[in-house]
Amino acid sequence: MIKPGRRFGRSVSYVVLVLIGVAGVAPFLYLLMLSFKSELQTFDVPPSLHFDWSTITANYGQVINENGYFTYVENSVIVTGISTLIALVLGVPAAYAFSRLRFRGSDNLAATILSFRFMPPVAVAIPIYLMIRYLGQVNTFPGLILPYVAFSLPLVVWIMIGFFDEIPREIDEAAMVDGLTRPRALLQVLLPLARPGMLVAATFGVIFIWNEFMVGLYIVNSQDKETIPIAASTLLTVESPINFNVAAAVGIFTVIPVLLFSIVVQRYIVRGITAGAVR
Amino acid sequence: MEATAAEAARTRRSRARLPTQGRGEALLLLGPCAVYLAAFSIFPLITSLVRSFEDYNTRTDTWRWVGVDNYTQLIHSPDFWTVVENTVLLTVVGVTIQVVLGTALALFFNQQLRGSAVVRGILILPMLLTPIVVGLMWRALLNPEWGLLNWLAVKVGIGQVGWLSDPNVALWTLVLVDSWQWTPFVFVIVYARLQALPQEVFEAGSVDGANWFQRTLYLTLPLLAPAIVFAAVFRAIDAFRTFDLVYGLTNGGPVEATTTLSFQAFQNGFEFQHYGYASAISYVMVIAAAIGITLLFKVVKVRRLETA
């Protein structure tokens, strides 16, 4: 494309670019800053940039010690990790089947599975809670994991179908000619090739499950089993009087893992979102 | 050359019709997934439907069949319609804003300014944050006493705004925050599509005499349309289900000004324990979502999510 060569236009663009960046990150930075301040300092507007190390430790210390945040982190990691793993184990072969094997009704079946992605969680929250209660798994990890897998399966299948479609059928055929059955071909030949796709699917599964809390609220009723979002939801409710600074620390604590995670997997996130829209 | 390509595709597909041996494989591969979803997605969904025709007694922990009573109650409840209105407004206005802004951002970033990769990376963040925390962030920013935004508003001359306290404003605040969080979603999709468009087509447009505005109007936007529509429908379905953000930002208030359908269902279920009634509300949502999904699958084919 030809640049108009107009300096002014360019400078304006750069200003806009900076503004966009600020808009994107400002709320987060604001919260971060709040978490560093004491109650009194909060009322300084506009906020000063003077930070007191003792205040910071006090706020975060409270979060860790009194509210036992490390337990929540641990719980979140366990629940998210296992759920995502199971979702992959169930979803990848299914996606492979949809990609390679076409039989009567396979497209409809695929569409049905994918459509669950759009189901409102409220609709199933109560029945699931009742089911979990029936199975005696209230307030346990399996109680969380079971529904979470169900929630992320459609997404995993959707993303993996796309990735499998991109791998030429000839590779499957070569493997089968070499003597492998389809399932074994999947395991030994295609999985390595589909690894990027699985990472994308895993990324999205992780983000979704990590942030989930509605169903969790039903299932978990003791502090030691809460995941981070569930804990945050009870600590940060709009109604209860709140020490904003400690709350800010709680908030930061909640999102830091996700942020770190996303910096690592950034390109997978973009690939995943666009896997549906762009080929 | 095109003829042979089509032929090849046809032979491939017919080759894919399997003998019975394939059936076993299909079962093995699909079976676990299908069974799991049947148990934890389909079954609960059906249960929910059944429950919506029942009433739950907290004291005795029993269910009583009440037919369509829940639904009639819904239809006659003005609260319900307020909530429907809220949800529809949030969806329609919110998604419109997100689509327009997202597309504008995509076009803006097409200039490939230096450092834009960094900003693009920043833009992804809002989508990943736990909505509760997003609610907290914005509650801080919008705090009437010491929040930065009100301080700015006063400075600029608008005066104090009851972002979250004024029933007339609260819903729009929700729209604002929702858009802050999800415009990047539209942006990523449209931008990716934009980058994938063949440069030559735009060169041809230039040589043919079109200026930037004409190129964008007649070439870029029509070619982006499939991606924009995809993003719009996707967002609409998600916006319709908004719950987390409401919980974290306003808890439905003030006075149901920001209560969405999901939130109302949750409240009735979790707080009031009117499980039957809650199920009825949820099912209204399911039906609406079903319509939305059919729309999406008309616009986008399941297998080949490709465009012209």
Next chain:
Amino acid sequence: MATVTFSGIGKVYRDGTRALEDFNLEVPDGEFMVFVGPSGCGKTTALRLVAGLEDITEGEIRIGDEVVNGLHPRKRDVAMVFQNYALYPHMNVYRNIAFALKVRKTPPDEIKRRVEEAARILGLTPELKRKPAQLSGGQRQRVAMGRAIVRDPQVFLMDEPLSNLDAKLRVQMRAEISRIQHELGATTIYVTHDQVEAMTMGDRVAVLRKGELQQVAPPQRLYDRPANLFVASFIGSPEMNLVEARLEQEDGQLVCRLVDQAIEVPPALVADRPALASYAGRTIGLGIRPEQFEDASLVRGDSPGASIRGRVVTTELLGSEVLAHVEVDARPVATQEVREVLEDVDRSRVVDLESETRARRTVLIGRFAIGSRVRAGDDVTMHVDTRRLHFFDLETEAAIGDDADGAAGHPVGATLGS
């Protein structure tokens, strides 16, 4: 319609690659000018500079009398046919062709008239409602042409428009493009890497190599009087045979000595190339086109010329003639330019060249009449028609020609009438 003038044009890309160097050329109004050369020679770059799709680094380009440096493509009134057609995928054929007119706010009935006329000329009338995805390659190519001709621009630019078509279609379209261009009388710059296309279509052909203009001349002159070894090897299929020969003075005659054989240079040739005499005693490059060879057994004894002995390596029976590959005691010309041309064809040819150089035996290709009975392994005597020999300075790689000082080499014939 207008004249396109390149003055001292140079182009350097942001990463430092130089695509064009001191390019000077004038394309007069109405001429069909072809830019030809191997990949990377700068021909497409030169075209895009005229269109305004790339910025000019040095020099200026004029369309008509107007200097167009820095002018946005849309203001230049040029039409371009892209290699991959670049059709607007979401518009049907009618709207594709009409787009340029619509953008200029031409009234709808005028648009309709001109689009339908263009469609008629190109035989696209039944396809007007269809979209590019539904068309065949040839049809898409014609839509791309239609888009260009409907505008009646000052200049037509074509970037290898036929390279994506299969051979038969290509030949057909070549004729059509020439026909249309003559009908419209439009100044056209056509880029191709296929020298056959260049020769059959161009009023004049400009040969480029590594960003430098080698020679520009009407096709026949390019063939008969290549300015340097590059042009000599590039133009003509099969390639011109090039061997090293020692030019000696014998009994008042100039003779080319190849190891143990000699070819007399007819006085007429020497008269035409005064510089040749000054090369006596030196090794030069001798060029003989395949059609200058003939199986001596088929030639009447009194035909003028010389004879060369060799051994047949292989023969290709084409039905209308025989291509004989004959190995001869002589060193091939293996200069940089010749290497480049061979490399562009196939890497393995360069390897052959190296082994030939070392062995001092060259395979020459001759076009024999169909009556020839030679077979692989035979010893053969070839008759050489010496009325059309080519001579090259091995250091400058330039043709030894009209210049008394031995020819600088390039660029020859930058302006009309060389």
